[in-house]
Amino acid sequence: MAKISSVLNSNFFSSTLATVSYSTPAKVSPEDPEERFITLAEVSWHDNASDCWIIIYDKVYDVTDFLDEHPGGSDILLECAGRDASVAFRGSGHSSQAMRALDRFLIGELPLHERIFRKPGGYHLSDIPA
Numbered sequence: 001m002a003k004i005s006s007v008l009n010s011n012f013f014s015s016t017l018a019t020v021s022y023s024t025p026a027k028v029s030p031e032d033p034e035e036r037f038i039t040l041a042e043v044s045w046h047d048n049a050s051d052c053w054i055i056i057y058d059k060v061y062d063v064t065d066f067l068d069e070h071p072g073g074s075d076i077l078l079e080c081a082g083r084d085a086s087v088a089f090r091g092s093g094h095s096s097q098a099m100r101a102l103d104r105f106l107i108g109e110l111p112l113h114e115r116i117f118r119k120p121g122g123y124h125l126s127d128i129p130a
């Protein structure tokens with residue numbers, strides 16, 4: 001116990017955390033969805049029917065107002081609430097019209113270090129939007 005408290009009381013945690021840094025630059029215009037970075041952790045808080053965010057191809061969408069409009073139903077969107085829906089979206093065989101409809105709900109994108117599909121030098125699917 002004495003050992004644990006001495007570690008907790010030391011500067012161990014704060015000094016370790018202070019050294020963590022990411023290469024994603026800060027963007028300056030958070031009002032513009034194309035310019036706003038939203039982390040996975042933040043998305044995870046928006047996980048219910050009255051506040052539903054999902055991630056598709058590293059972009060973050062607020063689909064709260066779309067739940068009742070979605071041709072595939074609201075339940076299927078809620079299953080992905082607060083998390084990545086790329087594979088589910090892709091697997092449902094959406095049309096190019098559905099791809100275009102995504103833009104209506106765009107609120108931001110993941111920081112570079114949290115991306116899967118749209119990162120420099122990363123795995124790239126030719127049919128996903130830039």
Ligand code: HEM
Nearest residue numbers: 061063071072076085088089092093094095097098101102
């Ligand atoms: C903002 C995100 C989404 C948009 C804008 C969207 C849009 C649409 C649209 C327009 C359709 C009609 C068919 C088509 O044009 O492809 C559709 C159907 C469908 N969507 Fe989505 N979708 C979204 C997310 C999702 C997700 C995350 C899933 C799976 C978890 C999903 C599952 C389905 C299914 C299963 C259908 C087929 C419904 C049927 O034919 O009975 N969608 N969606």
